[in-house]
Amino acid sequence: MNDTAVRVRDLRKRYGDVDAVNGVDLDIHRGEVFALLGPNGAGKSTTIEILEGHRRRTGGEVSVLGTDPGRPTRKWRGRLGIVPQTSNEQPELSVREIVAHFAGYYPRPRNVDEVIEAVGLTDKAGARLAHLSGGQRRRVDVALGIIGDPELLFLDEPTTGFDPDARRRFWRLIEGLAHGGTTILLTTHYLDEAEALADRVGVIAGGRVVEVGSPLELGGRATATARVGWLGPEGRQVLETDSPTQVVAELSQKFDGEVPELTVTRPTLEDVYLTMIGETR
Template sequence: MAGDSTRGAYRPTRAFVHSGRMTDDVAIRVRGLQKTYGDHVAVGGLDLDVARGECFALLGPNGAGKTTTVEILEGYRPRSAGEVTVLGLDPRRPTRDWRARVGIVLQSTGEFEALTVREVINHFALYYPAPRDPAELIEAVGLAEKATARAGTLSGGQRRRLDVALGVIGRPELLFLDEPTTGFDPEARQEFWDLIRQLSAEGTTILLTTHYLYEAEALANRVGVINNGRMIEVATPATLGGRATAATVVSWDARDGRQSVSTDTPTAQVSKLSAEFGGEVPGLTVARPTLEDIYLSMINAGKGEQ
């Protein structure tokens, strides 16, 4: 069809098209980002790359510079120095076309209390050139039963779903999620994660900030840890802070009480124990450090430096 003729027409410049695609594969590119308020350095030389289609989680303690960084990327705040490109545009000067391609889920504030879920979503759909179908979206975020309920009567989890619905109504290529599940009960959180995974599966690039390490582990392809306005490390959740190669702790109930051994060869240790006990080892656990253990040790190391 049209695709064939297009391909033919562009054959001489395929190399160019290819390199264009390469830069197009980057959703967010940040180099040496700085943000200062007087003497206070909120962000001090931060680098970040997020590929298209990726779900990237930013971790860090309060005051580490997460929100400042994200708000600069969202086009809300000016920066003091550094290079920033988001979907091919400098967010210092956001255009309305760019706004239509970026979805933002802010920390919840409780707005539109007197309007119904359907009224709010229908209205926001008008802002975008190619919005999702509001009825389908209400279904997808699990608010079908609440479509005619006023926003003021929604629970915390339902409100957050409405926030997400407003963030994705315009079919954004890139979605910013700022601490999306704070205050959720575990069941609501699981359902919410399914929603985010679905958006990610559809190809939406997601930049998530969260306090919950297990949330980053559940959702993100990669995590970046920010502390004191700098990116300390970027890795997959499984390998952050040398987690994959960190010593494993093998514990069991010995005759004279609980015993633990920290080892790089846990399988050999378990075999040895099995032989000693003649089969089953009582109370056996084999544990690698959790993401939270690794994260806390990284943040505490940062405190030592200060």
Template sequence: MTQEAVRVRGLRKRYGDVTAVDGVDLGIRHGEVFGILGPNGAGKSTTVEILQGHRSRDAGEVSVLGEDPGRANRRWQSRVGIVWQDESAPAELTVAETVRHFARYYPKPRDPDEVIALVGLAEKAGSRTKALSGGQRRRLDVALGVIGAPELLLLDEPTTGFDPAARRQFWSLIRDLADEGTTIILTTHYLDEAEALADRLAVIAAGRVVAEGEPASLAGRAQDRATVHWAEPDGSPHSTETDTPTRTVAELSARFDGEIPELRVTRPTLEDIYLRLIGQEAN
């Protein structure tokens, strides 16, 4: 087994006169959660569809689990799980019937009851899909994505439309799958989701990878200047940017003789970095 589950070099795809993917390079290690970020039309969906084997490419080299997805056979397909943005479960079947039905498509599926429990639907096993909440239906989609015991799981905007509680529950499920050793590729517009789940991120803009790295250090984030915020004795807010926030706090502490009112030390958020990378700086 190579170190990389996914290797992409010089990937290109055009639609008529429009270049959707313009020389993308990616390397995704076995067992990691890898997030792909980018605005609509940036090329991330096309890239993921090529990795899935559902869209052809015009140029470049692509290896997913050691094979070219453009020429892969059914055996390779059984090693890759996909959770589409749109729901795929039949509305009239129960949860248990649906998972058991899809299990028959795979040579070595996981135990359906184990998978239903893994996604937190054991108590809903006898319920019809149409009676489930939105979050529960999304959990069922994940069950269908992992029933074949995939080595690689592709998640396309998995929590779109979730309420905050359902999103946090879903995050816990993804962490459980990652702990089992599943390689996960996640596309999302939620930057807090990417920061919470991804070991590494790639930001795609205008068909190119403009940054890649860990969320905490993406595009030099960890080295960016800090901002120290505090309130003066009259209550007026103040702040200053500095490369030495510890020294600034010490100086303020001496001036205030101890407690510094409303003290906060912040660095650029992932959203700040993302907007900078895609050329949409916040005003």
């Protein structure tokens, strides 16, 4: 089997006179968690919706699990899981009813109660959607995305509105799915989320992919100038250096062991991301 889950070449989408997607190239490998980052209006949702077969493209080539999403089949759709950016399911249904209803769309769905448990809604399984909080409704969206046991899962800003505990639970759920071999494409505005979950991230701005890399390497992070900090006799010291290991070794000798309050930092994912986005403006 081909090890590419998603292949995109020169993808274009024009709305009137707006080039929302303007020549995107993307390769997502099977089993990979790939995060698409980018400012509001960058073209992330448009790209994802085209890959899902929910939006027609203006130009370019796209293959998703070996199929052109412009010519979707029922069988192909059954292999995908989708958590759209916004959804409005029937508010009068209970959590269990809606999840069971969606299970009926798929040839080999996961167990309804296990999925409800996985998204942390067991004690709300009998509650109507209308009576859930915003974050709980979002968890239902995630449950509907995974009930079909998809090969490829699309998550468009999945944790918006989640409290910190729910986000961590969601991260564990995604890690578990990825571990089980599910390919995952997510968009997020939370850089800690991308860093925690993604094998690779792609930064999209102005309808184009600006850079693709692992969260640790993006924008030259791994080799960027480091800041070494410590507490010296005259107070807090900070030194910018391209050879932090050497600086730490020298400090260790100077202090004859532990260096007080030692820190070594490099730019965060947010730092390099904001620089990249700034350069495209």
